Amino acid sequence: MNGEMHQICCIVAAGKRALQYGEPIRYTPAQYENAITFSCLPGKLFSETKRCIAPRIETWVEFLQSKGLQDIALACPTDVTDKTILGFSNTTESSVLCFYQSGETSYFAPNWQFDPEKRLWNTEYSEYRCPDSPSEKPRFENNTDSFRQALSDIEKLAIQIRCEGFAHIFHSAKNLLDGIGE
The missing domain is CATH 3.10.450 (Nuclear Transport Factor 2; Chain: A,)
Structure with missing residues (x-):
């Protein structure tokens, strides 16, 4: 992203x-x-x-x-x-x-x-x-759950391909979606 x-x-x-x-x-x-x-x-x-x-x-x-x-x-x-x-x-x-x-x-x-x-x-x-x-x-339509899952899947992929910076971005986005501050 x-x-x-x-x-x-x-x-x-x-x-x-x-x-x-x-x-x-x-x-x-x-x-x-x-x-x-x-x-x-x-x-x-x-x-x-x-x-x-x-x-x-x-x-x-x-x-x-x-x-x-x-x-x-x-x-x-x-x-x-x-x-x-x-x-x-x-x-x-x-x-x-x-x-x-x-x-x-x-x-x-x-x-x-x-x-x-x-x-x-x-x-x-x-x-x-x-x-x-x-x-x-x-x-x-409320796509919050599927969006949360997509963010989680991309975060996992980023970790697998050793792109921890991108993994952090998607993890942060998922936390923001869930109302969790950094």
Whole structure:
């Protein structure tokens, strides 16, 4: 799994947990991450034109909750035109879907930039309105158990092929899914 996909999956999992249990979001950045910022659409549910910048993931979740955030989900395309470029930054086309109580839907798309001085990555997620969103929030099947099993299987494979760093990533993702902090 590349760093972009890892980050977006962790953000969605941590955000869903925070919403489900009414607690602050718990997100631990990976060692290659520097800053994560969020460029949000205006607070009056998209009627104004000035964007709001949330400098931290905690601020982002609080801002979205003030706008009536009901749920978030991962949007991940399954059909990729050129699989050979997936290891590069800004190629996954994945996003964070946000569903609001008003029926509005938006998505946050990431843009990764490498900071050569710090030798770390900065990520800015920009929010966009979903113009043709359905009138009701889509119902998604709960695949938590099969996802947990897939993470466990990949972790075991990574250990077998002596890629302990990747094994740790999948172990951490499984812990995050189960609400266990690092």
